[in-house]
Amino acid sequence: MDIPRTWRLRDQRYLLQGNQCEECGELYFPKVFICHKCRCRSLKDYQFSGRGTVYSYSTVYQAAPNFDAFVPYIVALIDLKEGPRVTAQLSDISPGEVEIGMPVEMVVRKISEDGERGVINYGYKFRPPIPLEE
Template sequence: MDIPRNWRLREQRYRLQGTRCTACGECHFPPRHVCPRCKGRALEPYRFAGRGTVYSYTVIYQAPEGFEQYVPYVVALVDLEEGVRVTAQLTDVDPEEVTIGMPVEMVLRKLGEEGERGLILYGYKFRPRIEGSAGGGP
């Protein structure tokens, strides 16, 4: 992926920023230009709180290029409190500890590196909620 594309995605990746429809209140992630619910075009940036539960998950043993060093890792469908389902890696958790319905919170982690000389990519992942946390990432 090229540098400008990674740069354009930074708010979405670092802050779980999507959109909210000013007409009907529907939240979207990734961000939209047109509200899929009411077809409204007046959308505003919306930062998700980053709290959710695991809807389903799978354990990756055969990773695509660039993810080999994280194997085995968990990819989950996470239902956010705002009613949006996102796909993300789980982190700070052993695969056998993961359960459907498990409360999770967003954290910012390394997604990978573009080789030895390229960019280090950062983005949202989810981990089991920790004690005393208000939940959610940045």
């Protein structure tokens, strides 16, 4: 991943920042320039809570070179609590522990490294939530 792209997408990757149509309220992740629902061009930034559930998943054993360090890893479709469905890796979990419908929360993790000399790319992954005590 090139440096300008890493820089440009930092809020999307670190904060799960998408956007919301100012006309009809539709939510998007990643951001869109025109609302797919009402064709409105006026959208404002929207930060998702990071809570969601696993819609489906697949385990990757043969990865692209930048992701070799993490195999086997799980790529999942996550239904965010607010609506949009995102694709992301799961973390802190073994392949046998994943279930469709399980709750997950967003964390910032290392996505890849551009070799030993390049930039380290950070971004969202999802993991089973750490429970809050009462």
